[in-house]
Amino acid sequence: MSDKPAVLPNGFCSNKTPVPGTARQVNAHSLGAKFSRMHGRRYADCPCGKSPALTERGKLRPHKQPTA
Ligand SMILES: [Zn+2]
Structure with a gap:
């Protein structure tokens, strides 16, 4: 991915x-x-290829990029 x-x-x-x-x-x-512990958690994709959880404000939580 270029971006x-x-x-x-x-x-x-x-x-x-x-x-x-x-x-x-x-x-x-x-x-x-x-x-059931995970119920209600929201996730979204990052352009780096990870799918971290979202914060209450709709931002991606800190995450590390996948190692190629
Ligand atoms: Zn990322």
């Missing part, structure tokens, strides 16, 4: 803006009780 975001000196991805249209909420009911 990959930069990596910060601490190893985390510099991008905090989710790719539009990729936000989704975990529906634990379809996954079973084992995943």
Whole structure:
């Protein structure tokens, strides 16, 4: 991917803006009780290839880019 975001000196991805249209909420009911802790969490894709959780404000949580 050519528009990959930069990596910060601490190893985390510099991008905090989710790719539009990729936000989704975990529906634990379809996954079973084992995943009930994750229920209600929202995720979105980052251009770096990760799918981190979203904050309350709709920003991507700090995450590290996948190593190629
Ligand atoms: Zn990223």
